[in-house]
Amino acid sequence: MTEYSSPAPPLFAVVPDGLFGPLASSNRLHYWRLLCQLFAEFFGPDAPMPPSVGFPRREITSAIERYLLTDDPWEDDGAAPDAPLAMRANAIYERFRTAGWLRQERVGAREMVSMTHAVAQLLATLMDFAERGPAFFGAKVRSIELQLQQVVAGNAGGDSLDEAAEQSRQLLSYVSAISVQVRDLMPELIKAESTALFARQLFERYVGELFVGDYAQLHNADHPLARRTAILTMVRDIEQSDVRGQLIDWYTERATGGDRVRAEQRLQRSLRRLYEIDRIDEYLARLDDDIRQANRRALAFLDYRLRAPDKLDVLLRRACRGVLGAPQDALRLPVAPGPLMDEQRLRAPQQRPRPIPRTANTSREPTPEQLARLNLLRQMTRARLVKPEDLSRYVDRHLGATDSIDSEAMEIASIEDFRAYQTLITLALRSRRQGGLRRDDPIHRMLRGFRIQLRDGEQTANAFLESPRFVLHRTRNVA
Numbered sequence: 001m002t003e004y005s006s007p008a009p010p011l012f013a014v015v016p017d018g019l020f021g022p023l024a025s026s027n028r029l030h031y032w033r034l035l036c037q038l039f040a041e042f043f044g045p046d047a048p049m050p051p052s053v054g055f056p057r058r059e060i061t062s063a064i065e066r067y068l069l070t071d072d073p074w075e076d077d078g079a080a081p082d083a084p085l086a087m088r089a090n091a092i093y094e095r096f097r098t099a100g101w102l103r104q105e106r107v108g109a110r111e112m113v114s115m116t117h118a119v120a121q122l123l124a125t126l127m128d129f130a131e132r133g134p135a136f137f138g139a140k141v142r143s144i145e146l147q148l149q150q151v152v153a154g155n156a157g158g159d160s161l162d163e164a165a166e167q168s169r170q171l172l173s174y175v176s177a178i179s180v181q182v183r184d185l186m187p188e189l190i191k192a193e194s195t196a197l198f199a200r201q202l203f204e205r206y207v208g209e210l211f212v213g214d215y216a217q218l219h220n221a222d223h224p225l226a227r228r229t230a231i232l233t234m235v236r237d238i239e240q241s242d243v244r245g246q247l248i249d250w251y252t253e254r255a256t257g258g259d260r261v262r263a264e265q266r267l268q269r270s271l272r273r274l275y276e277i278d279r280i281d282e283y284l285a286r287l288d289d290d291i292r293q294a295n296r297r298a299l300a301f302l303d304y305r306l307r308a309p310d311k312l313d314v315l316l317r318r319a320c321r322g323v324l325g326a327p328q329d330a331l332r333l334p335v336a337p338g339p340l341m342d343e344q345r346l347r348a349p350q351q352r353p354r355p356i357p358r359t360a361n362t363s364r365e366p367t368p369e370q371l372a373r374l375n376l377l378r379q380m381t382r383a384r385l386v387k388p389e390d391l392s393r394y395v396d397r398h399l400g401a402t403d404s405i406d407s408e409a410m411e412i413a414s415i416e417d418f419r420a421y422q423t424l425i426t427l428a429l430r431s432r433r434q435g436g437l438r439r440d441d442p443i444h445r446m447l448r449g450f451r452i453q454l455r456d457g458e459q460t461a462n463a464f465l466e467s468p469r470f471v472l473h474r475t476r477n478v479a
Contacts, residue, residue, distance in 0.1 A: 014118045016100025034067050034092070035101060039123050043115040053107050054114030057093070060102070064089040140171050144277070145227060148234040152243060157250040158267070161238070165273035172276060175283040182290045186297050195305040202298055228277055229451065232475060235274045240403070278475055281439040383415045386423045392448050394420035395472060399450070404473045407460045418464060428454040428470035451475050 022031040041047055041063060042055055065085050083091075096102045101123075103114050115123075147164040150156035192198035238244060244267070251263035366374070394417060398405050412418050427443060432454055438444065451473050458469035 015122060016119075018098065019100045019119065019122075021099045022095055022101070031092075031095075034064065035096075035123060036127060037067055038063060039115075039120070039127070043120055044124070050114070051112075054103075054105065054112035057104065057111040057113050060113045061086070061089045061093050064092050068092075140167055141228065141231070144168055144171075144274075145231055145234075148231060148238070148274075151247070152234050152237055152241075154243065154246065158247050158255060158270070161247060161267075161270050165270035168277045169273050172280065172283055175280070175287055178287055178290075182287075182294050186294050189298075190301055195302065198301065198305065228280065232275065232278060232451070235271055236403070236473070239271055275475070281444075284439070384419050386416075386419045386446075388446050388448055390416065391420050391423055391446050395424075395450050399472065399474060402474075404471055407467070407470045407472075412462060412464055421467075422465075424452060424470065424472070425467045427452045428468060432456075449475060 022028065022035075025031065038060070039047075042050060042060070068085060068088060093102070097104055097113075101115065101119060103116055105112050105114070144164045144167050147156065147160045147167075151161050151164075189198055189201050192201060238247070247267050248260065248263050251266045252258060252260050255266060256262040398410050407424070410421060410424075412421055423443075423446060427446060430441065430443060431452055453471045453473060455469040455471065460467055460469040
């Protein structure tokens with residue numbers, strides 16, 4: 001089923017067309033600081049309860065005047081820099097009102113100023129984005145799990161499922177973005193003028209702003225990220241139980257205007273996004289590689305800065321000035337008299353020894369029997385070697401169109417099947433730990449499109465061996 005899609009959201013049907021004009025001008029830094037100050041003082045959640053009709057215009061322009069007293073000068077942006085303070089404040093106010101950041105209404109004989117809900121919400125989002133610090137994956141995964149528990153229990157509807165799916169996608173996007181930011185940050189840090197500045201920027205920006213807050217605990221068994229198997233189990237329960245019908249009814253009634261087909265597409269989109277959390281290991285592995293490379297570059301740069309002579313360019317300029325200002329007799333080279341480039345002073349050319357003649361080793365052609373034995377040995381070795389694609393073919397052959405299969409229903413018809421079945425037993429035994437297989441386990445790469453669940457205390461016997469009983473579950477839909 002194709003993913004539910006919709007056209008681009010109409011942004012400028014919600015916010016004014018020229019809203020970003022002040023933030024794109026030459027005074028954008030001043031405008032941004034002034035907007036943040038007005039939001040915090042009058043319109044933000046930390047400000048006192050505003051009047052229902054807004055604030056008097058004079059109160060807003062007075063706040064702008066106070067800001068101009070501490071943040072000046074501005075570049076020429078419509079008003080002369082030497083204009084009176086009140087005139088400049090009114091010009092800035094009109095710029096905000098024309099752009100749409102402020103709304104002015106006449107109440108009686110007074111002009112009252114307010115900020116629309118959409119503009120205030122956009123400004124709060126921009127401020128949160130600018131102040132965003134290191135992320136904590138544990139809190140995000142715990143939030144996804146709690147919302148899915150409410151959906152499975154029937155205490156929440158499609159809104160909680162959509163929120164969990166959106167957080168799952170944001171989690172993967174954030175890990176991917178950190179890798180790009182780490183690679184982009186290191187060339188910028190190397191431009192630091194001093195070793196102290198490089199070290200300070202490294203720890204303030206690289207560690208303080210980009211790093212994952214709970215990165216050191218990501219590989220622990222008790223970290224919430226280890227419970228992603230439980231999250232995937234709840235997603236499968238939602239897809240295969242009666243909860244699916246309840247969610248489709250919820251989407252049909254509240255999100256799609258009675259269109260049941262679109263409701264099913266909406267549900268399938270959220271489930272597909274939640275299934276993507278199974279790919280977090282790939283993103284974390286790439287993040288580990290990028291962080292290790294960034295650490296090596298930072299250590300190499302610090303080692304170079306600490307070993308190189310301090311202020312080498314200053315020493316070279318000082319030596320050049322000394323040579324230009326020294327008397328003629330002081331510039332003589334400390335060498336004996338005579339021609340410096342006389343042929344008697346040159347080193348004799350080096351005579352390279354003649355290479356030793358080499359003869360090729362004689363080789364004997366193998367006999368047909370030796371070739372046949374070698375090919376047989378290669379076939380035997382390959383038949384006993386299980387690669388991820390071999391295991392995937394064996395599992396897909398038994399799963400077919402179903403989502404799970406018991407080990408008792410699996411067949412062994414060849415040596416390849418026998419070795420694949422042994423590999424599944426190994427995966428089942430190693431997945432006994434809480435949270436499933438560790439992502440740094442070498443055998444973890446064998447899990448492609450399925451997961452394995454061990455049945456404790458139960459045994460499976462076939463014509464070849466007796467082993468613990470296990471069940472295979474498909475982890476994502478096969479397109």
